[in-house]
Amino acid sequence: MTAATEQGHLAGPLSVSVANLCRRLQPQVSARTAAGFAEVMRRLGAPLQVAVAGRIKSGKSTLVNALIGRRVAPTDVGECTRLVTRFQYGTVDRIEVVFNDGRKQVLPFAPDGMIPAELGVDIAEVSHIEAYLTNAVLQGMTVIDTPGLGSLDAASVSRTEQLLGAAKHRADDEDEEGSDELDDTSRNAVAGAEAVLYVVTQGIRADDQQALAAFTAATASREAGPVNAIAVLNKADTIAPESVEGADGAEDPVWAAARILAEKQAATLKPRVADVLPVIGLIAESAESGGFTSADAEALRQLSTLDDDILDTMLLSADIFTSWECEVPSGTRLRLLEKLDLYGVRRAVTAIRAEPRITAGALRRTLLDASGLAAVRARLNVVFAARADGIKAAAALASVTALAHASGDPAERQRVHDAIEVLLAKPEAHQLRLLEALTLVASGAVDMPEDLVEEVLRVGSNADLGAQLGMPGRPRPELAAFALERAGWWRSFASFGATPAQSRVAHVVHRAYFLIWQQLREN
Ligand SMILES: Nc1nc2c(ncn2[C@@H]2O[C@H](COP(=O)(O)OP(=O)(O)OP(=O)(O)O)[C@@H](O)[C@H]2O)c(=O)[nH]1
Ligand SMILES: [Mg+2]
Known part of the structure; x- marks a missing residue:
């Protein structure tokens, strides 16, 4: 396998750097660790x-x-x-x-x-x-x-x-020699x-x-x-x-x-x-996977003509719903329950009553909306x-570290450790710190005003630069000016007005904006 095919579609610049690190180190580590690195590279290229x-x-x-x-x-x-x-x-x-x-x-x-x-x-x-x-x-x-x-x-x-x-992890890792x-x-x-x-x-x-x-x-x-x-x-x-x-x-x-x-x-x-x-999930599955058919819609239409009182009674439990005397065959009712359960049946009937001419397709969409999917x-x-690059790279680095650790060779461990240190100093590795800041903010471990939380989450996605700045599709000079302005704002927030914990996050966000600004200027 060549390096190019191994890399597949990497999620972003940080994943590229980690893949390069693995490839560079491969000849310098044991065969077993090298096999592990090959697997890490393969996974970096996968979704x-x-x-x-x-x-x-x-x-x-x-x-x-x-x-x-x-x-x-x-x-x-x-x-x-x-x-x-x-x-x-x-x-x-x-x-x-x-x-x-x-x-x-x-x-x-x-x-x-x-x-x-x-x-x-x-x-x-x-x-x-x-x-x-x-x-x-x-x-x-x-x-x-x-x-x-x-x-x-x-x-x-x-x-x-x-x-x-x-x-x-197995504590007594008996070595299979040479494998x-x-x-x-x-x-x-x-x-x-x-x-x-x-x-x-x-x-x-x-x-x-x-x-x-x-x-x-x-x-x-x-x-x-x-x-x-x-x-x-x-x-x-x-x-x-x-x-x-x-x-x-x-x-x-x-x-x-x-x-x-x-x-x-x-x-x-x-x-x-x-x-x-x-x-x-059940309603989402039926609505999304073709499970909900026009025959189901027809049965529901029939049910919607029943008296309110009768329908209310039927919908009290699955047993009553299927065993009640009614025009719709009980096998059909059982099928409706399996696909929508009682709540879904009620939702569908309500939708039909509100709009008697609703098509089976529109009813399916109504149910999909009701599912929360x-x-x-x-x-x-x-x-x-949007965060795949950072997430995948972090997981890959964790694997690389674990592989080096498991090798039992101190020199090998040191080589891998040094390479990771170099990588972490690169601009693209800033994403890892940004993910960390996101974690602190999203989890509430660091308190922030709601609008700042939203801004941190947005900058922390790597969808595209415009989206990260909350101005998708705007011209580059405008984006660059905005990134610079926000970089300045977060730096002063870090120095004044922030608690020590907020300040650490603010420094990371400041740097994120600064890197975005640099990228916008470069090309
Ligand atoms: N009412 C209702 N039932 C649901 C919903 N989602 C799943 N079910 C039902 O719950 C049961 C279990 O669903 P599964 O998807 O097999 O659950 P699972 O977690 O994969 O189960 P295991 O793999 O055995 O652990 C099935 O009878 C589903 O129809 C839902 O949103 N509402
Ligand atoms: Mg299952």
Whole structure:
């Protein structure tokens, strides 16, 4: 493999520098470390690796399907829910089962287009599944579905923990002489996810916190958090509004309750995540993946003609909804429940009553809007896509450090350490400090006025210079003048009027503006 193909599409200048560092050091380190570096370079060129994690049955796979826009991950049952599955972009749809010994076996998708529920292989020997899809979303990120944490099955928990970087490194690393295969430590170091979409439901438990902590400690070279973790409160539709103070009486009490709960949970999960977004994964999946059909719309239209009282009674519980005597066949009603659940059915009926001639397509869009998926997508873009360079580079540097550490050769460790020091002094490495500042500000560890928080978050994205300055599409001279002005403002804020903690952040932001100004002047 040549350096050029290894580099693929690197996320930005910092990733390029880290890849160059790996390539330069490769001939100077042991064969085993060099193999690890090759893996780090390969991953730097790949899209951001986003793990969808959370407790068992929290709706992870459902959300994965909604994000990809295709029902491809099995939900509810089947042995695949106990395996890590990586959904990534490929030019041909295919499934590869990867075994613990490195062997691979190609499998076809099931007739319904999903990963088969049963693989027909010994699952104890399976490391994970690679699923390749020709899907535009996956060009921007690899989505990793994980088995539920807190499940009864120890093997699937350990698979997820390994992915999230929580697996304990083997203490008694017996050396396999002369082997240039990756040992467990190295494999863990390079295999971890770079960002996590954390799925919680109504109750947050201690192991939720632990999993997030383990992830943040393992993925970034420094203490990370809200920079590479997003949390969603899934199954928002199942929250009983009367159980949440302040939700009753709102126009949509269920969403009001979800918002209040999500805010409370954000306080609990701080500073691991900046905030928690409510979402209804099930409705999002049905609306986005073609699950919601015109036959469903027709059945809902029929239901909407029922008397209010009758419908209210039917919607009290799933049992009543399916067993009630009514024109719509009970099998059809069961199908509606599986796709939308009670809240979705009610939402759809309300939409039809408000606009009786609504088309099936418009109804689908209404349901999609009601699911909250758009906000999750938008946040993924801001938080992950725009910061991919910094996030990927930080993860790669953490891996490089771990690899050097695991080599057991002090000279090698020193060489790698020195190279990293040189890299950290370069202008593009300023992004790492900026990510750190973002973490402090977004998590509330450093208090800032709301408008300054927003500005820090904006500058900390690397979407494009105009967007970073909050003036997309403006001419360069105008952008340059603004960057210079803000650089000056943050410098004086750092010197006067700021607390010591604010001042440290302000220096970083000042330098960020200064670097943007330099870039604008150069070309
Ligand atoms: N009402 C409702 N049900 C949901 C929602 N999201 C998922 N579900 C249901 O919850 C069940 C579990 O969903 P999965 O997506 O399989 O959950 P998971 O976290 O992947 O489960 P494991 O992989 O087994 O840990 C399924 O029956 C889904 O239909 C939601 O937003 N609302
Ligand atoms: Mg699952």
